[in-house]
Amino acid sequence: MKIKDILIRYGISTLGLVIVALGVGVSIKSNLGIAPPSCPPTILNLKWTALSVGTFTWMMHLVFILLQFVLLRKKFKLSYLMQIPAAFVFGYLCDGAIWLFDAINAPATSYGIQILLSLVAVVLTAVGIKLEVLGQGWILAGDMTTAVLSNVTHTSFSTVKVIFDLAMVAVTAVFAWAAFGLLTGNGSTVVIREGTLILALLTGLCMRLTDPLIDKLFGSLVPRHE
Numbered sequence: 001m002k003i004k005d006i007l008i009r010y011g012i013s014t015l016g017l018v019i020v021a022l023g024v025g026v027s028i029k030s031n032l033g034i035a036p037p038s039c040p041p042t043i044l045n046l047k048w049t050a051l052s053v054g055t056f057t058w059m060m061h062l063v064f065i066l067l068q069f070v071l072l073r074k075k076f077k078l079s080y081l082m083q084i085p086a087a088f089v090f091g092y093l094c095d096g097a098i099w100l101f102d103a104i105n106a107p108a109t110s111y112g113i114q115i116l117l118s119l120v121a122v123v124l125t126a127v128g129i130k131l132e133v134l135g136q137g138w139i140l141a142g143d144m145t146t147a148v149l150s151n152v153t154h155t156s157f158s159t160v161k162v163i164f165d166l167a168m169v170a171v172t173a174v175f176a177w178a179a180f181g182l183l184t185g186n187g188s189t190v191v192i193r194e195g196t197l198i199l200a201l202l203t204g205l206c207m208r209l210t211d212p213l214i215d216k217l218f219g220s221l222v223p224r225h226e
Helices: 003-030 036-047 053-075 078-102 111-135 141-153 157-180 194-221
Strands: none
Touching: 003 036, 003 078, 003 111, 003 194, 036 053, 036 157, 036 194, 053 078, 053 141, 078 141, 111 194, 141 157
16 A cells, blocks of 8 residues: 555544544533543543543553453454554543643533533544544554454444443443442543433434545545555
């Protein structure tokens, strides 16, 4: 593949990661709950503020990669190691997005605005995931781990995805209860609530609407495999 084609692929994938990270930032700003994959890093950050959400995110992704290695063993491909730089890139993009929205001091003052921000996060996440997949550049460890578990257990990807997301939420709730005596967060920042359910259920549905638009806008730019 030509250098130009590689740059285009990674450029589109990186744009996808940026947009997904913005979705994380918006969902945290809504204070109505965030997407399941971001729940553990966020609750850990609330307990240990010295480490950022992005830092906990890439640390979690490294654990996912280790899990893949344990499950696949000799079938683990060297190309899967590209998940490591992807973890760092995405982690610090999340930090950037959170910093950006923290700079907007105005809080979500009404339930309607909180719901609206959650829906905006759904759209951003749907568009970002599509761009990430379309570019076929970066591989996020959460998605790859879901695929590996699907193959190992001979279970459909969608089913494993639901179980995986529920596990992320459950782990977060247990930790939140142990650390703060609450299931939803630390009392001031909400990690698990309606917004979590909205992001978990509506992102896939939203992609049915946004995917054709992204294909039309970016599909012709992506180099075809020869």
